[in-house]
Amino acid sequence: MKFYTGLQSHYDFTFVLASLGEAAYKLNYLYFRSEQLSVENQFFLTVVKLRQHKTNFELSRLFNISETAVINIWITWINFMYHQWKEINIWPERDLVRFFSPYNFRRQFPTTRIIIDGTESPIRKPRSPIAQQSTFSTYKNRNTIKILVGATPRGLVSYVSPSYGGSTSDRQICERSRLMTKCDHGDSIMADKGFNVQDLFAPYDVSINIPTFFVKKNK
Incomplete structure (x- = not known):
């Protein structure tokens, strides 16, 4: 099984x-x-x-x-x-996220609500030229769909965005996801160096945390 x-x-x-x-x-x-x-x-x-x-x-x-x-x-x-x-609410309360966070993680990053990253899945090349253009990923050099996935520090998947064409940037997906409205004031979101979206979350008192071990990581 x-x-x-x-x-x-x-x-x-x-x-x-x-x-x-x-x-x-x-x-x-x-x-x-x-x-x-x-x-x-x-x-x-x-x-x-x-x-x-x-x-x-x-x-x-x-x-x-x-x-x-x-x-x-x-x-x-x-x-x-x-x-x-899709009717199930998989977004956990802040107190639950902190309670189940690993001890060392909670000590170093106490306000982390979610850890996000983008993922791409290959698809067949669409017939429509417009669809081909919107789904072509220069990073993967093929047609893909792109999704923003988030997990709690403990590893529970707590957010999955709608899917977008491979040409969509991580910033555009973050902007359309309305993830900032799900977080509470004072929360922080952990992401890698590709997510330069601090300005999107600042008005909601939500910060973007990019740890040094993400910044120094090679492509």
Whole structure:
């Protein structure tokens, strides 16, 4: 279970599935209703593909279904999980963040609310020239989507921005994310040297902390 899904046990697997509610058993599928696999196995297939990045062909062999059925399940479940889980508020209160921060971190950076960084994921080259231009990343030298991800000092992912084209700068994503309105007065955000956004957060009494071990780090 841990190898294929990243979840510790079958109990955790069923708990996560249950968090999706009864709607998981009444899905409107992309192409056709999937009768070949149980709901549990459909969810298992989806999580395995997320964790292992297996091809549709390999999954079709593992689950003894067609590649079309794999695509039907995958796209249906990904959209379903997005709409269900986006309602969950993953932003923890400041007191909880500080309470669970590692001791040395809390002693050196006591006001840190979140540690942010940008990440890029490659995508297929879009057909539209405008979409090609907006998603092309000079850093990766290919078409990508870019996302701002934040975690607490303890390592809990507490913020995920909407996705933007690879040509979007980190500053533009920070500006559109409204992350500054989530923080409380006196909080600080830890980031690397690429985030020159102090002016965006200063009016909200939120500071940007770029430690020296980030500043000196090579590209």
